[in-house]
Amino acid sequence: MTLELREMVFIATALLTTLPALLVVFSRNILYSAFALFFTFLGTSGLYFFLGAEFLAITQVVVYIGGVSVILLFAILLTRDIDEIKKTNTMSLGRAVPGGVAVLAISAVFIYAIGETKWAASGDETGVPALTVKPLGDLLLNKYLFAFEVVSVLLLAVLIGSLVIARRSVK
C-alpha cells in the first residue's frame, strides 16, 4: 500500500514537472510559458524530495519559484520589442531541428549518468542520511569552508555585475 501510494505521488510529481515543461515550449504566449515554468520548478522540487535531498528541494522553492521566476517575468515586462504578447514564443522548423538535436544529445548524457550512478535509498545501510540539512551544515562550515566563503564572493560578483549591466542599459 505504501509503495503504491509512493508510486502514485511520484507519477503525479513527474507529470507536474513534464506537462508544464511542454507548455513552456509550445505556448505561443511567452508569459504563459513563464507561468508554466513555475509548475515545472515546483515539480522538480518534488523530485528532489523523492531523492531525499530536502535541502535542495526547499532551495528550489525559495530561489527558483520565489526569485528566478520573478526575474523571468520582469525580463518579459522589460522587453521593448513585444507588439503582440500572443505571438511571442515563436517556433519554426528551422529552430525545432537544432533544438531536437540538442535535446537528444542532453538526454543521452542524462541517461548515461542515471545508469552510472549508484542510487542509495534513504534508510539503507549504504546510508543517505534521512535529513540532509545537518550534515550539509557540518560539511559547509568545516570541510568545505573555503567553498562556502567563495560562494559569498560569487554572490558579490553577481550583485555588482548585475548593477553594472543594468546601469549601462539605462544610459
Next chain:
Amino acid sequence: MPTEYLPIVIFMLVATAFGLGSLMVGIIFRPHRPYAEKLIPYESGNIPVGETRSRFHIHFYIIAMLFLVFDVEAVFMYPWAVVFDKIGLYAYIEMILFILILTVGYIYAWKKDAFKWD
C-alpha cells in the same frame, strides 16, 4: 521517498483544492449577466486609455536581482543555523565573514543609487 513529507503533499493538495473549489462555488452560484460596459478592463471607473502593456522601469529588475542575491544568502543560513549550537563561536565568525563580503555589494548598490527612484 521518505513518507514524512506526506503532510506537505496533503497540505498542497488541500490548498489547491481550496483555491479551485472557491472558484467553482463562485461559478455555480453567481448570477451571469454580462454586458459591454461590464466587460471592459476595470480602471477605477474611467474608460481605459492607451495600451494595456507598458514597458516596466529597469529599476524593478535591479531590485529583483538584489532580492535574488540575498535570497541565496538566506538559503545558506539554514544549514548554518541547524549546526550553529554544535560548532558555536567558530560558526558565528564564519557567517559574519560571509555576510561582510556581501555587505560590500550592498554598500556598492547603495552608493550607485540602486535603491533610489529617479
